[in-house]
Amino acid sequence: MTANKAKVFAAMVKNLKARKKPKPTRIRDLEKTRRDILDAAFMEVFTRGFQGVSVDDIVKKTTHTKGAFYHYFPTKLDLGYALVDEVIKPMIIDRWISPLDTLQDPLAGILNQIKVLIDGAAPEELQLGCPLNNLVQEMAPIDAGFRDRLQVALLLWIDETNRHLQRAKKAGFIRADVDTRSAAYFIVMAHEGFYGMLKGLRDPRAFEALYESLDRFFQSISATPVHEEPLGASHCCHS
Amino acid sequence: MTANKAKVFAAMVKNLKARKKPKPTRIRDLEKTRRDILDAAFMEVFTRGFQGVSVDDIVKKTTHTKGAFYHYFPTKLDLGYALVDEVIKPMIIDRWISPLDTLQDPLAGILNQIKVLIDGAAPEELQLGCPLNNLVQEMAPIDAGFRDRLQVALLLWIDETNRHLQRAKKAGFIRADVDTRSAAYFIVMAHEGFYGMLKGLRDPRAFEALYESLDRFFQSISATPVHEEPLGASHCCHS
Numbered sequence: 001m002t003a004n005k006a007k008v009f010a011a012m013v014k015n016l017k018a019r020k021k022p023k024p025t026r027i028r029d030l031e032k033t034r035r036d037i038l039d040a041a042f043m044e045v046f047t048r049g050f051q052g053v054s055v056d057d058i059v060k061k062t063t064h065t066k067g068a069f070y071h072y073f074p075t076k077l078d079l080g081y082a083l084v085d086e087v088i089k090p091m092i093i094d095r096w097i098s099p100l101d102t103l104q105d106p107l108a109g110i111l112n113q114i115k116v117l118i119d120g121a122a123p124e125e126l127q128l129g130c131p132l133n134n135l136v137q138e139m140a141p142i143d144a145g146f147r148d149r150l151q152v153a154l155l156l157w158i159d160e161t162n163r164h165l166q167r168a169k170k171a172g173f174i175r176a177d178v179d180t181r182s183a184a185y186f187i188v189m190a191h192e193g194f195y196g197m198l199k200g201l202r203d204p205r206a207f208e209a210l211y212e213s214l215d216r217f218f219q220s221i222s223a224t225p226v227h228e229e230p231l232g233a234s235h236c237c238h239s
Numbered sequence: 240m241t242a243n244k245a246k247v248f249a250a251m252v253k254n255l256k257a258r259k260k261p262k263p264t265r266i267r268d269l270e271k272t273r274r275d276i277l278d279a280a281f282m283e284v285f286t287r288g289f290q291g292v293s294v295d296d297i298v299k300k301t302t303h304t305k306g307a308f309y310h311y312f313p314t315k316l317d318l319g320y321a322l323v324d325e326v327i328k329p330m331i332i333d334r335w336i337s338p339l340d341t342l343q344d345p346l347a348g349i350l351n352q353i354k355v356l357i358d359g360a361a362p363e364e365l366q367l368g369c370p371l372n373n374l375v376q377e378m379a380p381i382d383a384g385f386r387d388r389l390q391v392a393l394l395l396w397i398d399e400t401n402r403h404l405q406r407a408k409k410a411g412f413i414r415a416d417v418d419t420r421s422a423a424y425f426i427v428m429a430h431e432g433f434y435g436m437l438k439g440l441r442d443p444r445a446f447e448a449l450y451e452s453l454d455r456f457f458q459s460i461s462a463t464p465v466h467e468e469p470l471g472a473s474h475c476c477h478s
Contacts, residue, residue, distance in 0.1 A: 137376040182448035183452055185448035196376065199379055200375035220455055
């Protein structure tokens, strides 16, 4: 793992690890092995695609044996499914949903998170795209197990965004005629499009153009002018 | 090739073929062989990804020999690059740009094309995603030759969209304070996000939610209400 990859990876898993509660030693060790494998697999798959990575590649990135791998993940697909359920889903919540919890106006919070997590990200990270979108593009068309789990993850993101938008609508931050679920779909779509475009264009200046238009969309659904609302440090999961 | 794939494929290449002019027989035959290989490769790569397809897989889908393949494409990468330059770039122009040429208000035309090409597409086609976005996701991170060509293709789409938006701004359809280039980035991003989301969600109802929000964005940059403007049949490249 290069220094850059290591830095990106450390930032992305920091928050997941921070959420764990102390467990009895034996259970903790078993869970730690499983988690080590998942963490190593996440970065390998994020960098090279699910099909581009072998079980041997993943095992090499850990201090564990191939036997340990197969103990926790009988097949490579089982590992792939666990990546969606146990790494990517919590990551969506940690990066895009939880930071909105304490904000009065979630629209401002979403804009702020985009600035922090996308504009503030290292170019190396942006070139890798979005872990969720990468798997959707690669695996949804060819494997039903991935397809179902990726759909659940996308719907989780949409549902949780919608929950915050409904709250904002009730509080008078969003216009009464706005269908919050449609807006939630659009916001998640914009995120995926953002990552896809930045991956293809490799031009950081593209971010400003994209951000400006999303901001304009937010103004169009907002009952009041949207201003970025800085987040408390404890809610920021970026490196 | 299944009946559905064949239908999707026929619709997508129909317009490319229609654009060709008669050539002398010998040149036409050579070009036809090259084109046959490109057409077969396009559908195989669109369905299974560039890395998931071998030269043998592609040759099997044509009536030509492996020798003919290597005559036109010394390596599989050369074929991949030709797919971007000679199939995907003209497809962007045919599907998303040319249909706007005769319209007074391109915003209405873009909305209409989205409805025709995405909402009107067969579910089988949507599940395959967008040929450009698929290659951006798969190949941009790992091959510089693909990366450069995909970037050129994306910029072509953005530049040509911007050209129409500038025209619309001059004609008073778009508000004077709108940065048309930012809007063009956003529109192309929304397309890529659309395809990505529909590929992941597999829920055609998602289209309505996405379309409604894009429509709202268009209203926000428009100087006049945007109504869908039906396109002349001669400009519609959908099956």
